[in-house]
Each structure stands twice: as C-alpha cells, then as structure tokens.
Amino acid sequence: MGTVIGEEAGKLTVVVDSEERTDTYKASDTFGYREFAILPDMIGLPELHEATLLHNLRLRYMNDDIYTYIGPMVVSVNPYKKLAIYDEKLIPLYQSKPRDELPPHLYSIANKAFQALVQLGQSQSVVISGESGAGKTEATKYVLKFLTTVAATSTSGSKMDLASRILATNPVLEAFGNAKTVRNNNSSRFGKFIKIAFDTTGGIMGSRIDNYLLEQTRIVHQAPIERNYHVFYQLITGASDEEKQKFNLLDSPDEYAYLCNGHMEVEGIDDKADWANLKKAMTTLQISQSDQDAYFSLLSGILHLGNIEFRGVERNGMVEAHVVDEDLIKTVAALFGLEPLAGLLKQSLTTRKVSAGVRSSTASVPFNLEQAIENRDALAKAVYTKLFDNLVLQLNKHLIDGEYPTTSKFIGVLDIYGFEKFTENSLEQFCINYANEKLHNQFNEHIFHAEQMEYKNEGVEWNTIEFVDNKATISLIEGSGGLLTMLDEECKVPKGSDKTYLDKVKQKHKLNSMLQFPMKTPDEFIINHYAEPVNYDVNGFLNKNRDKFSNDVITLMTNSSMPLLKALFRDSATLSSSDDNVTSNRPLRGGMNLSRATSTNSPSKRVDTTVTKKFSTSLAELVTTLASSNRHYVRCLKPNNKAVPKLFLGEKLLGQLRSNGVLETVKLRKAGFANRIITDTFVKRYDILPGLTSSEPKHIRKFLERLVPPKEWAIGHTKVFLRNDGMELLEKKRTEFIAQSLVSIQNHIRSWRAQNKLIKLRIQRERRIAAATVFQKLIRAFYAKRLLIRLILAMKKRRNDAALVIQRYSRSFNSWSVLVVLKEEWLKLQATKAIQAQIRRYCAINRLLDLEEEARFRKAQEELRERYQIAAVIGQRLIRGYNATMKMYRIEYEIEQERKRKEEEERRRIEEERRRREEEERRR
Ligand SMILES: Nc1ncnc2c1ncn2[C@@H]1O[C@H](COP(=O)(O)OP(=O)(O)OP(=O)(O)O)[C@@H](O)[C@H]1O
Ligand SMILES: [Mg+2]
Known part of the structure; x- marks a missing residue:
C-alpha cells in the first residue's frame, strides 16, 4: 500500500501514494518487497495479506500486465491505454494452451466457461463487477468477442451472422444507455445481462439481453461536465439535412434545455462517427428503417418537450401553469404522432383530473409551475425509458430466430454497475447498492457458504474460514417489514410522504445495527453496506418509486398514430393513489373511446407496481439465473480517478479489493480444495492412466494414493476434491502419459x-x-597393361641400341685390322687415333645410354605419382563407404539397445504388478 520510511514507538511512518502518514500498522501488514516474486496467480503468494496482494498487482500493472488470477477469478486493473493483448490471433492460443502457459487474460476465463459448457453441458455465467470506470463494459466486449469467435466454427450456416448481430448490439446499447459522467466518459447507465444460448456442439443458437434500471434523472438534467445519453448528441451532430428536416432537429445541442451543458466535446468520443456506427449496427440487427425513424422521431420529441416552458398565471389566488410557446406543443405532437391531439397534449401537460365525488364525474385541476415542470419531465423520462426497454426487446427479436430456447445451455455475461457512494445518494444509489449487496451475497454464498456446505454434504473435513456475511443488510432492505416493503406501503398510503416514510423506518428499525439515523442530517438514513456505510437522502423517494404520471397521459400516448409510441404505453401500469384515481372515460378527439382503447391496448387488469418492486423482481430473477449456472468472476479495479495510465493509487485499489471480497477469496481458495469433480467425470477423464478402473471410492482412493500426496485430495460421497497442486499433478501425469x-x-x-x-x-x-571392386580391378588391369607395354617398348629399344653398339664395335675392329696390314707405322698412329676416337665414342654412347636411363626413371617416377593420386581418391571413397557402414551398425546397435530397454522396463513393470498383486493378496 505504501513504503515504510520510519518507525517510532510502535508507529510506522509510511508514504502512501506520495503522501506521508504516520499511523499504527500491524507488523504482519509489512513485508520486505525485495524478496517478493511477481505472480500471475495470487493464490501462490507465500505471504498472504493486503500488502502483498496490492504489491503484486502494482508490479504487474506497471508492467502492463493488467490481469491477475486469484484461483478461478480474474482481477483486472484498468490500463487507461490501448494494449496489444486482444488480437484475434491470441484467441486460438487461449483455446488450446493450458492456463498456466499464457499470461492471465479474460480470454482464459471465457475459454474456461466455453469449454465447461461444451464438455460438461452446464450453463455458465461471467459476472463482471467493479466501480464506475473500472472497465466492466470493455471486459464484457472482450468476453463476447472471444465467445462469438470460438463458437463461429461450430455455428451452422443459417446462424452464422448471429455472432455479428450479438456484437452489433454494443454500439446500439451504448448510444442509448451510456453517457459521459464525472467518473467515466462512456459510463453505462443501466445494467445488462447478455445470455448466449449454445447447442451441444458449442454453436450459437441465439442470444438475449436483460437490462436493469436505466438511470432516469439524466434524461432531464445532468450535473456539471456531464452529458445526457450519447444518442441525443449523435442524432444532432450526425443526422443528414434530410434527417434533420424529418425529425425537426435544431442545429446544436446548445438549443435544447434537456442537454443542459450544451455542446460538449468529450475526449475519445466522436459523435458523428458514432452516429454512423449506430445506424450501421441497427441495419446489421435488421431494425427496419421505419422503426429507426420512429425511435429518432421520439428522441427529437423528447428534446422539444424539454424546451416547453411554463409561465404562471394567477387565478382565484392560485398560480396556474400556462404553456409559453404553443408552437412547441404542435412540434412535440407531430413528432409523437399526436398531431390531431395537440390540444389534449397541452391539457395533460398543464392540468390533472381528479374525481369530483360523483361516480364517473371528474374535474380538471391546473398544475402550478413546479407541478407542470415535474409532469413534463416525468413524461420525457417515461417515453425515454420505455423506448429503451422497447429497443432491447427489438434487439432480442433479432438475436434469435423464433423463441429463445430456454432449455438450452447458455453463457451469460453480466455487466452491472458497481457499488456507489456520492455526497448525495437517492433512490437510484439505493437500488444500485441493493443489487450489489445481492450479488455480493451470492458471491459469498458461492465462494464461502456453498463451499463449506459442499464439503460438509460430501463428508469432507473442512476448517471454517471467517468472513463478513451481509445477510443482515439484505434482510433489512428486502425482508418483510424491510425498507423496500415499507416504501411500497408508504406509496399507497393517503398523504404518504418521504418524511412519514422516514419516520416509520426510524420507528421500526431503530435498533437495527445495520441502520443509523444521523442527527445532523434528519432527512437521511445510513445503511452499513458490506463495502462501506452510505447515507441516503429520502427526499424524492416516494415520487421516484411511484414513477407515475396521469392516466390521461397514458391514454393520450396509446392514441398516437405512431405504432411504436402506442406499444410503449400499452402495457403501462400506474399506481392508484388517492390524488390520482381517475380513469378518463371521455371519448378522445378522433372518436376513440378510452374504455375501448384500454380494453384493446392495455392489460385488462391494472398492475400495482413500483420502480423498486419491478427492480427487485428482475434482480431476483437474475440471481436465480446466475445461481442455476456455473459462475466465473471478473473483478474490475480502477487504479485512479484521473483516467490516466500508469498511475496506481494503492489506497484507492485497497478499498476496492476490500469491498469486493478479493482478499477473502484468496484465503479461502488457498485453504480449500479449489477443484471438485463428479466421480464419473473424474473416472472418464483419468481412466486413461493405469490403475483407475471404476468410480468406486475405494478404487479412486487407491489410484490417488499412488499418484497424489494425501493432503492434496479428498473423496466425497459424489465428488473428488483436489487442491490446485494435486490437480496440476494429476493433469501433468495425464499429459505425460498421453x-x-x-x-x-x-x-x-x-x-x-x-x-x-x-x-x-x-x-x-x-x-x-x-x-569399387570392379573398378579397382579395371584400374589395376589398366596400369598393369600400360606398364607391360612400356617395358616391352623399353626392352626393344635397348636391344636396338645394343645391336648398334655391337655393329660399331665390329666396324671399328675391321678398320683396325686393315690399318695393321697397310701401313704399320703411319697406320699405327692412325690406328691410335682411331682407337682413341672409338674410345671417346664408346664413352659418349655410354653417357647417352645413362641419360636415356635417367629420363626413363623420371618418367616412371611421374607415373608412380599419378598412380598414388588415383589410389588416394579411391582410398577416400572407400573410407566414406566404411564410415557409412559404421553409422549403420551404430543405428542397428541403438535400436537393439532401445528394444532391450523397453523389454527390461516392461519386465520390471510386470514384476512390480505381480509383486503388488501378491502383496494385496497377502494383505487380504
Ligand atoms: N482493457 C482496457 N484497455 C484499455 N482501456 C480500457 C480497458 N478497460 C477500460 N478501459 C478504459 O476505461 C474506460 C472505462 O471503461 P468502462 O466503460 O468499461 O468502465 P465501466 O466499468 O463499464 O464503467 P461504468 O460502470 O461507468 O459503465 C473505457 O472507456 C476505456 O477508455
Ligand atoms: Mg460500463
């Protein structure tokens, strides 16, 4: 949460979000952050308390890791900047890889829900909660994107475009149901639960949206720097000239009283572009042009209605409200399809009817200025909220072919307003916080009670973990004699008022510890909510709860020539009250009789209902639907109020972590068996591993004893319980075996x-x-032959040379004999010379022979070198051949070794199995 910078007398000085404080902190709430490892799943934190949780989240957040698991739950911290983690290419990854192998993500939660739906055939819900601006709606979009993408492959041809229709509901709902507030430029001012029905293969069959409690006051008034619903600004800035004429639009938002803060540029919002997107989405959703025109005509009518002003005219000592600009009445009448009934519209805006005492007799009582304004605004709010409800109905019609298959399994995504506390809190905050109490209670039920009960029912030992139960608060609100019942009763009581309501509440609940009555603000009561105490100002409670407007108005609206407006008010129910118990049986202009109109267009029986009653009924339905499904929780957190990236304000985060029960979840999940599997399903999944042959508990026990440490599992009557480590181990073994x-x-x-x-x-x-052998033979033969030829040639040459020498010698001897005979003396000399010459010749011949011999030797040497080279090439080839052969022998050898190893393993396994059986038999 902060950094300890000093310690004195048991008090620590801490810097929290750059602000220095001195306070008493528990030593257990501090830790040495250097030893701290950042974990994607906080269940694994070695030290578990607020500081470690927060520190882990902070480090991850600063690293743009905005998602963190806490067991099966995801905590998301709004990054306030675009991150590249939502690419469609990531979807198959999250579909195919185990959770631990990828960074935490909403895709992982969505995948878990989808897989559970397809594999186990159970409905699933993803409950996304958090305070305004925490990122719920964005998270909802990503979950829907994942589901529609993965389901597309299993969705049959005719339903293929359902996915795009489901996604197209976003721009439509956001235009009509979102607005800029001080906390969020695109704040959802309603809650929604989107259900997608799937067939058994995971193909989309259809979808349905349930909407909750649209904020009404915004339609007629907005706080400074806030806006009305986006659609008004989109219509005024985006409409073409032709549309402007058709819907009688003024040029700028500044010209409308209901757009109090006028034309306001909002960062990140382009009204013109959003108008184009809205029209495109409506077309994708097959909302007809005439229906679209009707919606926009009513929107324009509402804006003009807000421009109707009243002036006070004094009569008989009373101030009567009169319309200032009669033309505006005509404009509104035209846009509401009430052209011939403009007079009646004016009348219903300025007067109300009261019973004159005699049966069927009525009298008109003029409104004073305040009442006229209230009445006008009530009509505007009624038209808009009914229009919004009708729009959701229209969307639902186009999200399914035929009826919604109620028996099919579904995945629901809940995007609902988080806990709210402002300086002034009224009935809206009361309802919102009541919804959050209910959902928190279900979360408690789910995470705490349900777990404990399940362990108990299954006969598994379990140490209770303490947690804060909010049942007392819920009972105070909705129990018999609780705040809601008392409010409804007070609405029916003649002369019932906000003050009488508060007095009665004080009287009845003065001893209730969940309720306080502050002395300083006598119009308020404080409820001790699970998150924090909230003070509610009761002024306006009764009126808001009644949500009534005169029957004349309802009658008038049901006589509109516009089928849409007729439909909006057809099923309207009003509260009968002492000062408004008149039914107007007077024929309307145009010959229509109210009693007929009522009998044909309205339910024959009037339904006495109030805003809170309707709300608590739909809330109860939602809670039941959620309870019937397997729930997955996404907790969205807001890191700062400035909507800027990389600013992680610890204290702000801590409040949210506390109020949404994250810390308790961590403790509980860590202490408990996070995984519970029905025995048959368990056997189906793990019978692939040796030793699991039946769902008999004793067999499963033996199987688990062999594979998983004892503290990691427990066997209940119908389920197998596993802690995360045990489950992981088992899964690992299964994966390894496969x-x-x-x-x-x-x-x-x-x-x-x-x-x-x-x-x-x-x-x-x-x-x-x-x-090679043949080649060598040929080579050898070739060389041998060549050598032979050379030798023969050499011998022949030598023989010739020798013959020549002999011939020369013989000729020399002959010459010498002649010399002796002829002239002894002279010839002696001559002979001597001749002999010398002969000797010299002989020497020369000898020398010549030597030279020839030498040349032959050199040649032979060269031939030899050539032969060596050839022999070397052949040698290399032979070596390569030899290496290949050796490699082959090695492969043969390895195969043989592998075969022997397997045989040995198999022999050992059989031996072990035999010994185990003998052991078992011995034990038996
Ligand atoms: N995952 C995200 N990535 C980027 N920006 C986000 C993300 N989530 C939320 N934001 C930003 O925060 C803003 C508020 O988010 P969002 O509208 O989803 O809040 P919310 O919880 O639905 O609030 P509210 O209760 O008022 O409707 C968004 O307009 C967007 O700018
Ligand atoms: Mg939202």
Whole structure:
C-alpha cells in the first residue's frame, strides 16, 4: 500500500501514494518487497495479506500486465491505454494452451466457461463487477468477442451472422444507455445481462439481453461536465439535412434545455462517427428503417418537450401553469404522432383530473409551475425509458430466430454497475447498492457458504474460514417489514410522504445495527453496506418509486398514430393513489373511446407496481439465473480517478479489493480444495492412466494414493476434491502419459523407418563395394597393361641400341685390322687415333645410354605419382563407404539397445504388478 520510511514507538511512518502518514500498522501488514516474486496467480503468494496482494498487482500493472488470477477469478486493473493483448490471433492460443502457459487474460476465463459448457453441458455465467470506470463494459466486449469467435466454427450456416448481430448490439446499447459522467466518459447507465444460448456442439443458437434500471434523472438534467445519453448528441451532430428536416432537429445541442451543458466535446468520443456506427449496427440487427425513424422521431420529441416552458398565471389566488410557446406543443405532437391531439397534449401537460365525488364525474385541476415542470419531465423520462426497454426487446427479436430456447445451455455475461457512494445518494444509489449487496451475497454464498456446505454434504473435513456475511443488510432492505416493503406501503398510503416514510423506518428499525439515523442530517438514513456505510437522502423517494404520471397521459400516448409510441404505453401500469384515481372515460378527439382503447391496448387488469418492486423482481430473477449456472468472476479495479495510465493509487485499489471480497477469496481458495469433480467425470477423464478402473471410492482412493500426496485430495460421497497442486499433478501425469503413448507410437514409426533405411543402406553398401571392386580391378588391369607395354617398348629399344653398339664395335675392329696390314707405322698412329676416337665414342654412347636411363626413371617416377593420386581418391571413397557402414551398425546397435530397454522396463513393470498383486493378496 505504501513504503515504510520510519518507525517510532510502535508507529510506522509510511508514504502512501506520495503522501506521508504516520499511523499504527500491524507488523504482519509489512513485508520486505525485495524478496517478493511477481505472480500471475495470487493464490501462490507465500505471504498472504493486503500488502502483498496490492504489491503484486502494482508490479504487474506497471508492467502492463493488467490481469491477475486469484484461483478461478480474474482481477483486472484498468490500463487507461490501448494494449496489444486482444488480437484475434491470441484467441486460438487461449483455446488450446493450458492456463498456466499464457499470461492471465479474460480470454482464459471465457475459454474456461466455453469449454465447461461444451464438455460438461452446464450453463455458465461471467459476472463482471467493479466501480464506475473500472472497465466492466470493455471486459464484457472482450468476453463476447472471444465467445462469438470460438463458437463461429461450430455455428451452422443459417446462424452464422448471429455472432455479428450479438456484437452489433454494443454500439446500439451504448448510444442509448451510456453517457459521459464525472467518473467515466462512456459510463453505462443501466445494467445488462447478455445470455448466449449454445447447442451441444458449442454453436450459437441465439442470444438475449436483460437490462436493469436505466438511470432516469439524466434524461432531464445532468450535473456539471456531464452529458445526457450519447444518442441525443449523435442524432444532432450526425443526422443528414434530410434527417434533420424529418425529425425537426435544431442545429446544436446548445438549443435544447434537456442537454443542459450544451455542446460538449468529450475526449475519445466522436459523435458523428458514432452516429454512423449506430445506424450501421441497427441495419446489421435488421431494425427496419421505419422503426429507426420512429425511435429518432421520439428522441427529437423528447428534446422539444424539454424546451416547453411554463409561465404562471394567477387565478382565484392560485398560480396556474400556462404553456409559453404553443408552437412547441404542435412540434412535440407531430413528432409523437399526436398531431390531431395537440390540444389534449397541452391539457395533460398543464392540468390533472381528479374525481369530483360523483361516480364517473371528474374535474380538471391546473398544475402550478413546479407541478407542470415535474409532469413534463416525468413524461420525457417515461417515453425515454420505455423506448429503451422497447429497443432491447427489438434487439432480442433479432438475436434469435423464433423463441429463445430456454432449455438450452447458455453463457451469460453480466455487466452491472458497481457499488456507489456520492455526497448525495437517492433512490437510484439505493437500488444500485441493493443489487450489489445481492450479488455480493451470492458471491459469498458461492465462494464461502456453498463451499463449506459442499464439503460438509460430501463428508469432507473442512476448517471454517471467517468472513463478513451481509445477510443482515439484505434482510433489512428486502425482508418483510424491510425498507423496500415499507416504501411500497408508504406509496399507497393517503398523504404518504418521504418524511412519514422516514419516520416509520426510524420507528421500526431503530435498533437495527445495520441502520443509523444521523442527527445532523434528519432527512437521511445510513445503511452499513458490506463495502462501506452510505447515507441516503429520502427526499424524492416516494415520487421516484411511484414513477407515475396521469392516466390521461397514458391514454393520450396509446392514441398516437405512431405504432411504436402506442406499444410503449400499452402495457403501462400506474399506481392508484388517492390524488390520482381517475380513469378518463371521455371519448378522445378522433372518436376513440378510452374504455375501448384500454380494453384493446392495455392489460385488462391494472398492475400495482413500483420502480423498486419491478427492480427487485428482475434482480431476483437474475440471481436465480446466475445461481442455476456455473459462475466465473471478473473483478474490475480502477487504479485512479484521473483516467490516466500508469498511475496506481494503492489506497484507492485497497478499498476496492476490500469491498469486493478479493482478499477473502484468496484465503479461502488457498485453504480449500479449489477443484471438485463428479466421480464419473473424474473416472472418464483419468481412466486413461493405469490403475483407475471404476468410480468406486475405494478404487479412486487407491489410484490417488499412488499418484497424489494425501493432503492434496479428498473423496466425497459424489465428488473428488483436489487442491490446485494435486490437480496440476494429476493433469501433468495425464499429459505425460498421453505424451508417452505418443512417443511410443512415434518410436515405432521411427524404428520402422530406421529399419527401412538400414536395409537401403545395406543394399547401397553392397552395391558400392561391388562397384569399387570392379573398378579397382579395371584400374589395376589398366596400369598393369600400360606398364607391360612400356617395358616391352623399353626392352626393344635397348636391344636396338645394343645391336648398334655391337655393329660399331665390329666396324671399328675391321678398320683396325686393315690399318695393321697397310701401313704399320703411319697406320699405327692412325690406328691410335682411331682407337682413341672409338674410345671417346664408346664413352659418349655410354653417357647417352645413362641419360636415356635417367629420363626413363623420371618418367616412371611421374607415373608412380599419378598412380598414388588415383589410389588416394579411391582410398577416400572407400573410407566414406566404411564410415557409412559404421553409422549403420551404430543405428542397428541403438535400436537393439532401445528394444532391450523397453523389454527390461516392461519386465520390471510386470514384476512390480505381480509383486503388488501378491502383496494385496497377502494383505487380504
Ligand atoms: N482493457 C482496457 N484497455 C484499455 N482501456 C480500457 C480497458 N478497460 C477500460 N478501459 C478504459 O476505461 C474506460 C472505462 O471503461 P468502462 O466503460 O468499461 O468502465 P465501466 O466499468 O463499464 O464503467 P461504468 O460502470 O461507468 O459503465 C473505457 O472507456 C476505456 O477508455
Ligand atoms: Mg460500463
């Protein structure tokens, strides 16, 4: 929450959100943050308290990791900037990968809901809560985007465009139901529960939207720097000239009294572009042009109605309200399809009818100025809220072909206003906080009571965890004799007022510890809500609760020539009250009789109902629907009030964490068995693992004893309970087993391929060896032959040379003999010379022979070198062949080793199995 900067006398000085404070903090609420690991799931936090939770969230947030798990729940901190984590490409990832392998995300929650729906056939709900501006509506859109995308593959052709229709409801609902407030530029001023019905394969069958409690006061008045509903601004700035003429629109929002703050630019909102989107979405949703025109005509009518002003005219000592500009009445009448009834419209805006005492006789009583304004505004609010309800009905018609399949399984996404506390709180905040009490109670029921009860019912041991129960507050509000019943009763009591209501409440509940009555503000009571105490000002409670306007107005509206307006008021119910108990049987202009109109257009029986009654009924229905489904919770948190990124105000976050029960959830989830699986489902999932053969508890026990540590699981009467670690271990074993089976199959395939390869290698090697042998033979033969030829040639040459030498010698001897015979002396000399010459020749011949011999030797050397080179090439080839053969032998050897290892494993497993059986038999 903050950083400790000093300690003195048991008090710590802490810097919280850059503000320095000194206070008493528990030592257990401090921690050494350096040892702290950032975790995507806070269930795993080693130290578990507010400080660690907050610190973990802060570190993640600063790193743009806005989602964090707390067991099955997701906490989301508004980043106030666009993050690249919603790409459609991520959807298949979150669909296929285990939760732990990806960063926490809404897609993961949505995927869990979808998988549970398809696999277990159970309806699911995603409950998204948080204070205004925390990011609920954005989160809803991402969940819907995920669901419509993953369902598209299983959705049949004729229903394919249902997904786009579901998404198209967003711009329409946001235009009519969202507005700029001080806390959020696009604040939803209504609650919604979107249900998507799926078939058994996960294909979309249809969808339905339930809406809750649209804020009404905004239609006629807005606080400074706030706006009315977006659609008014879109209509005025976006409409074409032709449309402006058709709907009689003025040029600027400044010209309308109901758009009090006039033309206001809102950051991040482009009214013109949104108008185009709205029309496009309405077309996608197949809302006809005439219906669209009717909606816009009524919107324009409401705005002109707000411009009708009254002036006070004194008569008989009373001030009567008179319309200032009669033309405006005509404009409104035209836009409401009441052209011939403009006079009646004016009358109903300025007077009311009261019973004159005699049966069927009535008298008109003029409104004073205040009453006329109140009456005008009541009509504007009624038309808009009914129009909004009708719009949702229209959307629902186009979200399904035929009737909504109530028996089908669904995934519902709830985007509902969070807990509210302002300086002044009225009936609206009372209803909103009541809804939050109910939902929080269900969350408590779900997370705490239900868990404990389930453990108890299943006969599993469980240590109770303490938590704050808000049942007493709910009972104070909705119980018999509670605040709601008393309010309804006071609305029926003649002369009942806000003050009499408060007095009665004080009287009845003065001892209730959930309620306080502040002395300083006598018109208020304070309810101690689960989140924090809220003071409610009762002024206006009764009027808001009655939500009534005169029967004349209802009658008038049901006589509109515009079918839409007729339909809006057809089912209107009004409260009978002492000062408004008149039914107007007077024929209307145009010949229509009210009694006929009532009998044909209105329910024959008047329904006495109030705003809070309607609200609590729809709330009860919602709670029942949620209870019938498997719930997933998304808690949206707002990090600051400035709507800026990277500003994490610890104290603000802490308040939200406390009020939405996040801390208790962490404790409980950590302490309890987070996973509960029906035994049959458990067996179906894990019978793939050896040892699980039946759903008999003793078999499951044995199976779990073998695989999971004892503190990680428990077996109930109908379910198997697992802590997160135990579940993870089991899942891991299952995945490993599947992977092992796959590996074994792959091994077989690989071994078969290796054998094939081996055979091929062998054939290749044999062929290569045969080829090499033949080649070597040929080479050897070639060289031998060449050598032989050379030797023969060399011998021949030598023989010739020798013959020549002999011939020369013989010729020399002959010459020498002649010399002796002829001239002994002279010849002796000559002979000597001749002999010398012969000797020299002989020497020269010898030298020549030596040179020839040397040349031959060199040549032979070269030939030898060539041969060596060829032999080296052949040698390399032979080495490569040898290596290939060795590799082949190695592969053969590895295959053989693998086969032996498996045989050994199998032998050991059989041995173990045999020993285990013997052991069992021995034990028995
Ligand atoms: N995931 C997100 N990524 C980016 N911006 C976001 C995200 N969630 C919310 N925001 C911003 O915060 C604003 C308020 O969010 P959103 O309208 O969803 O709040 P909310 O909880 O529905 O409030 P309200 O109760 O008033 O309707 C959005 O307009 C958007 O600017
Ligand atoms: Mg919203």
